[in-house]
Amino acid sequence: MQKLFVDLKKDVDDSYEIHIGRGFISEKIDELNQKSKFFVIDSNVYNLYPFFQNLQNVYVFEASEKSKTIESVEKILVFLKNNGCLRDSILLAVGGGIVGDVAGFAASIYMRGIDYYQIPTTLLSMVDSSVGGKTGVNLYETKNLIGTFYQPKAVFIDMDFLNTLSDEEYKNGLAEVIKYALMFDEKFYSLLDENSKEIEDRQEILESVVYRCCEIKAKVVKEDEKEHGLRMFLNFGHTFGHAIEIDSNHTIKHGFAVATGMYLETLFGHYIKKVNDETALKVKNILNKYSFELKYSFLNEESFLRAIASDKKARQSGISVALTPKVGSGIILKGVGIDLIKEFFVSLRS
Ligand code: GLY
Numbered sequence: 001m002q003k004l005f006v007d008l009k010k011d012v013d014d015s016y017e018i019h020i021g022r023g024f025i026s027e028k029i030d031e032l033n034q035k036s037k038f039f040v041i042d043s044n045v046y047n048l049y050p051f052f053q054n055l056q057n058v059y060v061f062e063a064s065e066k067s068k069t070i071e072s073v074e075k076i077l078v079f080l081k082n083n084g085c086l087r088d089s090i091l092l093a094v095g096g097g098i099v100g101d102v103a104g105f106a107a108s109i110y111m112r113g114i115d116y117y118q119i120p121t122t123l124l125s126m127v128d129s130s131v132g133g134k135t136g137v138n139l140y141e142t143k144n145l146i147g148t149f150y151q152p153k154a155v156f157i158d159m160d161f162l163n164t165l166s167d168e169e170y171k172n173g174l175a176e177v178i179k180y181a182l183m184f185d186e187k188f189y190s191l192l193d194e195n196s197k198e199i200e201d202r203q204e205i206l207e208s209v210v211y212r213c214c215e216i217k218a219k220v221v222k223e224d225e226k227e228h229g230l231r232m233f234l235n236f237g238h239t240f241g242h243a244i245e246i247d248s249n250h251t252i253k254h255g256f257a258v259a260t261g262m263y264l265e266t267l268f269g270h271y272i273k274k275v276n277d278e279t280a281l282k283v284k285n286i287l288n289k290y291s292f293e294l295k296y297s298f299l300n301e302e303s304f305l306r307a308i309a310s311d312k313k314a315r316q317s318g319i320s321v322a323l324t325p326k327v328g329s330g331i332i333l334k335g336v337g338i339d340l341i342k343e344f345f346v347s348l349r350s
Contacts, residue, residue, distance in 0.1 A: 123173025
C-alpha cells in the first residue's frame with residue numbers, strides 16, 4: 001500500500017493521509033473500531049459488495065446529481081440523530097463524488113462537525129473529490145452553491161472498486177485525470193498520451209496514475225486549501241462544463257462535461273490570444289485519444305450563458321476561467337465579462 005500526506009498544519013492541524021492500494025478496505029474499516037461508526041453508502045456499491053450489507057448504521061444513498069440536495073443532507077442528519085450518532089462517532093462516506101460531497105457536508109454540520117473518512121469507489125472521486133475537503137450540495141440550478149471546506153480524517157482508495165465500475169463512470173473520471181496533466185504536469189501528459197490503451201483497459205499502470213493525481217491534489221490543497229489561487233487551476237473545464245451539465249439537464253455527466261469544457265475553454269483562450277495553436281492542438285489530441293466528445297450544441301443558449309454567469313466561481317467583477325497556456329501550467333483569467341463569452345460562442349458558429 002502507498003501513502004500520501006495532505007499537509008495542512010496551519011492554525012490547527014487538519015493534516016491527513018491518503019492510502020492507495022488493493023483489497024484493503026474491509027480490514028481498514030475494521031481497524032477503525034475505537035468509535036461508533038456510521039456509513040453513507042452508494043446504493044450500487046451497497047448492492048454489489050456483501051461486506052457492506054453486514055455493517056450496522058448504514059444509510060444507503062441513491063446518488064445522482066438530482067439527489068445532491070439539502071433535502072438529502074437533512075435525511076442523513078435525521079438518520080444520524082435517530083441512530084444515536086454522537087460527537088465522537090465517525091462517518092464513513094463510501095461511493096462516488098456525490099456521496100462524498102453530501103455525506104461530508106452532513107458530517108461538517110452535524111453537532112457542529114464530526115470526524116469523517118472518504119472511501120471513494122469511482123475513478124473521479126479517487127482522483128479528485130475525495131481529497132481536499134470540499135463538501136456540499138446544489139441549490140436548484142446552481143452546482144455546489146452550499147457547502148463547506150471540511151477535511152476528512154483520512155482517504156482510503158481501494159483500487160479494487162474500479163473492477164465493478166461501469167465504462168461510462170470510468171471514463172467520467174478520466175477527464176479529471178487529463179485535467180491534472182494539462183494544468184500541472186507535462187510529463188504526466190506524455191504518460192497519458194503514450195499509455196492510453198493500458199489506462200483505458202484499467203491495467204496495472206492505473207494505480208500510479210491515481211497516485212500521481214492525488215499527489216498533485218495534495219500539493220495544491222496544501223498550498224491553497226480555500227481556493228484563493230492555485231486551487232482555482234482545478235476548475236479548468238468546469239466553468240463551461242458546469243453550464244453543459246445544467247443545460248443538458250444532467251444527461252451529460254460531470255467528467256464528460258468537463259472534457260468538453262476543457263476544450264471549449266481552450267478555444268476561448270485561443271480566441272482571446274492566451275493559448276497558442278500548439279497547446280490548443282495538444283488539448284484536442286489528448287481528449288480525442290480518450291474519445292471524448294468535443295462539440296456541444298446548446299439546448300438553450302440563454303440558459304447556458306446564464307449558468308456560466310451564475311456559476312459559484314463568479315464574482316461581482318466577472319467570471320474566472322482557468323486556462324492552460326502551455327501544457328503542464330495554468331493561469332486564471334479573472335473578471336471575464338459574459339459579453340466576451342457570448343462573442344466567443346458567436347465566433348465559433350461563424
Ligand atoms: N474539485 C476541485 C477541487 O477540489 O478544488
